[in-house]
Amino acid sequence: MSLERIEITPFAVIAGEILQQRRSGSLTIVQGRLRKTLYWSQGELALITSAAPEDSLADFLVRRGVVSPAQALQLATQNPSEAVSVFHESGLFDMSKRQTFLREWLTLQFAQLFSLEEGTAAFTDEQAIEPEKRVFLQSTAAVVLDGIRAITNGMVLRRSLGDLTRTIEPDPREQSLLDAIPLTDVERRLAEALSKPQTIESFLKQFPNDSLQAARVVIAMTTLGVFVVADESRAQTAAIAEESDTQRDLEILAALGPDDQRSLRAVALSRRLDSLDHYQLLDVPRAATRGQIIAAAEDKKGRYSPADYPAVVKGAISAISKRLDEAVSTLQNPARRQTYDKLLNQAPAPGGGNEDMQRRAVRHSIARQNVAHAKELSASGDYYGAIILLKQAVAYKPDDAEAWHLLGACQERNPKWRRDSAESFQRSLSLDPNSVNTLISLGDLYRGEGLTARAQSCYEDALKIDPEHAEAMGRLAAITKR
Numbered sequence: 001m002s003l004e005r006i007e008i009t010p011f012a013v014i015a016g017e018i019l020q021q022r023r024s025g026s027l028t029i030v031q032g033r034l035r036k037t038l039y040w041s042q043g044e045l046a047l048i049t050s051a052a053p054e055d056s057l058a059d060f061l062v063r064r065g066v067v068s069p070a071q072a073l074q075l076a077t078q079n080p081s082e083a084v085s086v087f088h089e090s091g092l093f094d095m096s097k098r099q100t101f102l103r104e105w106l107t108l109q110f111a112q113l114f115s116l117e118e119g120t121a122a123f124t125d126e127q128a129i130e131p132e133k134r135v136f137l138q139s140t141a142a143v144v145l146d147g148i149r150a151i152t153n154g155m156v157l158r159r160s161l162g163d164l165t166r167t168i169e170p171d172p173r174e175q176s177l178l179d180a181i182p183l184t185d186v187e188r189r190l191a192e193a194l195s196k197p198q199t200i201e202s203f204l205k206q207f208p209n210d211s212l213q214a215a216r217v218v219i220a221m222t223t224l225g226v227f228v229v230a231d232e233s234r235a236q237t238a239a240i241a242e243e244s245d246t247q248r249d250l251e252i253l254a255a256l257g258p259d260d261q262r263s264l265r266a267v268a269l270s271r272r273l274d275s276l277d278h279y280q281l282l283d284v285p286r287a288a289t290r291g292q293i294i295a296a297a298e299d300k301k302g303r304y305s306p307a308d309y310p311a312v313v314k315g316a317i318s319a320i321s322k323r324l325d326e327a328v329s330t331l332q333n334p335a336r337r338q339t340y341d342k343l344l345n346q347a348p349a350p351g352g353g354n355e356d357m358q359r360r361a362v363r364h365s366i367a368r369q370n371v372a373h374a375k376e377l378s379a380s381g382d383y384y385g386a387i388i389l390l391k392q393a394v395a396y397k398p399d400d401a402e403a404w405h406l407l408g409a410c411q412e413r414n415p416k417w418r419r420d421s422a423e424s425f426q427r428s429l430s431l432d433p434n435s436v437n438t439l440i441s442l443g444d445l446y447r448g449e450g451l452t453a454r455a456q457s458c459y460e461d462a463l464k465i466d467p468e469h470a471e472a473m474g475r476l477a478a479i480t481k482r
Contacts, residue, residue, distance in 0.1 A: 002123045003120065003121070004123075005119075005121075006029075006118055006121055007117070007118045007159075009121075009256065010156060010160040011113050011114050011121070011160075012148060012160040012219050013162070013223070015113075015114075015144065016222065016223035018043060018123065019140065019223065020225040021225065023040060023042075023123070023125060024040055024042055024126070024127065024128040025039075025040055025124050025126075026040070026124050027040065027121060027123045028122045028123075029119060029120070030120045030121075030122075031118060031119030031120070032119075034050075034052070034119070035050065035051060036049065036050045036055070036113070037049045039134070040128070041423075042128070044137065045106065045110060045140045045143060046128065046134040046136075046263065047081065047084065047129055048106060048109045050109070051080070055109060056075075056080065056083065057084070057102075057187070058083075060101075060105045060108070064101070064104075066093075066101065067092065074092070076226035076366070081133055082133065083456065084131045084132070084133050087102070088454065089454055089457045090457075091457060091460060094465070095433040095464075096433035096434060099136070099430060099433050103137055103138070105135075106143070107146055111143070111147040112147075112396060112457055113149060113150050114147035114148055114150060114156075115152065115153065117153060117156055130422075131419060131425075131426050132426075132451075134423075134426065136426050136429070136430035138399075138430060139180060139181070141177060141181050144183060144224060145183070148160075148220045149216060151216065156338070157216070160219045161200060161218060161219060162200070164201040165201060165231050166200055168189065168194065168199075168203070168218070168222065168228065168230060169197040169230045170194055170226065171227065171228040171472040177226055178192075178226055181220075181224070186210065186213055187216075187217050187220075190210065190213060190214050190217040191204065191217050191226070196450065253272050260310070263309055263313045266304060266316050267313055267316045269316075269320060270315075270319045270320055273319060273322055273323050277344055278326075278330055278446055281324065281327050282324075282331075283296060283300075286341070290332050293331045294332060300320075301321065301324055304320045304343055305317075306318070306321070308420060330365070339361075339365075339368075343361050357443055362397065363397065366396055367396040367397035367400060367403065368397075369392065370392055370393040370403075371389075371390065371393050371400070371403050373386075373458075374386040374387075374390045374393070374403075377389070378406065383410040383413045383414070386410045387407065387410045390403055390406055390410065396425075399431055401432035404425070404428035405424070405428040405435065407424040408420075408422070408423075408424030408438075408445075409421075410430065411424060418445065418449065421445055422442065422445055422446075425441055425442040434474065436466050436469055439459070439472075440459065440471055443455040443457075443458030443462070443475060455475075457479070457481050459472045459475050459479070460476065461474040463476065
C-alpha cells in the first residue's frame with residue numbers, strides 16, 4: 001500500500017501516476033467525513049464508491065430528474081460497489097442511456113476530487129473490480145480533463161503545477177493521445193505550443209492573457225503523460241544518434257564525390273521520409289485518382305531503381321522503395337485511403353508532424369489486419385492465436401467495437417478467461433451500445449455463469465433495439481419459462 005498526503009502530493013499527481021503506470025487496484029480518499037474509493041483497471045478509472053447517500057447512483061438519477069424516488073428504491077443496495085450491476089439489471093432505460101448516465105455520474109464524482117486541498121490517499125494494488133460492476137468510460141483522459149478544468153482554488157492549482165523550474169517536453173510516445181482528448185481550440189493551441197524542452201515557468205510566461213488556461217493545460221498534459229519532465233540522458237542519446245547520422249552522411253559524401261548529385265539527392269530524400277506523407281512522397285495532389293497514384297508510384301520506383309545506384313547508397317534506396325510500396329498499397333485501396341486521409345486531416349502532434357501521423361496510420365493498418373486474421377483463426381478453432389492478435393489490435397485502435405466483441409467471443413471459450421471476456425464485451429458495448437450481437441453474447445456469458453437476472457437484462461436490451469430478433473426472443477423465453 002502507498003500512502004500520500006494530498007497537501008503534499010495533489011490529487012492530479014496521484015491520479016497521473018496510476019494512469020501512466022497502468023495500475024490496477026483501489027485508491028481510498030479520506031478528507032474529514034468524506035471517504036471515497038476509486039477502483040482502477042490497468043490505469044482506467046472503473047468505479048467510485050462512497051458511503052454518503054448524496055454520492056449514490058440512485059440519488060444522482062433522482063437529482064437528474066430521470067427517475068422518481070420510487071424507482072430509485074429499485075437501485076438501493078447495501079454494497080455501493082454493486083450499484084452498476086443492479087442498475088443494469090433494473091430494466092430502466094436502454095443500454096445506451098444507462099451507459100450515458102453512468103458516465104455522467106462517475107465524471108461528476110471524479111471531477112470534485114481534483115480540487116481537494118487536503119486529505120489522505122492510500123492506493124492498494126489488487127485485482128481489478130469485476131467487469132459487471134464497472135463503468136466503462138470512452139476516455140478516462142476526457143474525465144481527467146473535466147476534473148482539472150473544475151479547479152478554481154489558486155493554491156490547489158499552484159500545488160498541482162509543482163516545481164516551476166522543472167523542464168517539461170512533449171513525450172513522443174504519447175502524442176497520439178493528444179488527438180483523442182476533447183480539448184477546446186484554446187487548450188489545443190496551448191498544448192501544441194510546447195514543441196521543445198522548456199521550464200514550466202517560461203512556458204506559462206508566454207501566455208500572459210491565458211495564464212490560467214495554460215496552467216490547467218500543463219497540469220492535464222503532465223497528469224496524462226503527454227508532457228514529461230525532460231530527461232537529459234534521452235537528449236544526450238538523441239544527440240549521439242544525430243552525430244552518428246551526420247558521420248554516416250559524410251562517409252557517403254566522401255565515397256560518392258560531389259559530382260554524383262543524383263545519389264546525393266536520393267540520400268537526402270531517404271532522410272526526409274518520416275516528414276513526408278504518402279501524397280507528398282508520390283508528388284500527387286490529395287484528389288489524385290487511383291490511376292494517377294499508380295502511375296506516379298511506377299515513375300518514382302523507376303527513378304529509384306537499386307540497379308541504377310552505387311552500393312554505398314543501397315540502404316537509402318531500400319528505404320525509399322519500402323515507403324513507395326507502402327504509399328501505393330494504402331492509396332490505391334479506397335477503404336485504407338479513407339482511413340489514411342482521416343488521420344492526415346487531424347492536427348499533427350507538436351514536433352511530430354507527418355512522422356507521428358505515419359506511426360498512427362501504421363498502427364491502424366496493423367489493427368485492421370489483425371482483426372481480419374483473427375476472424376480466420378477463430379473460425380478454424382485457434383482462439384488463443386486470435387486473442388494474441390486481437391489484444392494488439394485493441395491496443396493500437398481502442399475504439400474498435402468489433403475487435404473488442406471478437407476478443408470477448410474468443411476469451412469466452414476458456415473458462416479461466418470468462419472475466420476477461422465479460423470486460424471485452426462491456427468495452428464493445430461502451431463503444432456501440434446498440435450492438436444486438438454483443439448484448440446477446442454478454443447475456444449468454446452471464447447465463448452460463450448462473451447470473452440469470454443479468455442475462456435477462458441483456459436479452460431485454462437487445463429486444464428494445466430489435467424487437468423481432470429471433471435469438472434474443474428465444475433466449476429470453478428460455479429464461480422466463482423457468
